[in-house]
Amino acid sequence: MDLLTVVVIYCFAVGGFFMGLWLFYGRREYSLFEQARRKTTFLCARCNKLYAAAGSPETCVCPRCGHENARLKF
Numbered sequence: 803m804d805l806l807t808v809v810v811i812y813c814f815a816v817g818g819f820f821m822g823l824w825l826f827y828g829r830r831e832y833s834l835f836e837q838a839r840r841k842t843t844f845l846c847a848r849c850n851k852l853y854a855a856a857g858s859p860e861t862c863v864c865p866r867c868g869h870e871n872a873r874l875k876f
C-alpha cells in the first residue's frame with residue numbers, strides 16, 4: 803500500500819465518521835422537534851395554568867390543581 807491509498811482511505815473513514823454523526827444528530831434533532839411539535843397546550847379552566855402534554859390527548863389533568871381540562875382549540 804502506498805501513502806496515497808492510505809490517505810484516501812483515511813479521508814473516507816473520517817468523512818464517513820462525520821457523515822454518520824451528522825445523520826445521527828440530524829435524526830435525533832428531528833425527532834425532538836417532532837415531539838415538541840406534537841405537544842398539546844391546555845389552559846386550566848379552574849386555576850388558569852397554561853401547560854402542555856405530549857402527544858395529542860383530548861383531555862389532560864392540570865398539574866397544579868388536578869382539574870381535567872379539554873384541549874385548547876386554535
Ligand SMILES: [Zn+2]
Binds near residue numbers: 865869
Ligand atoms: Zn388547574
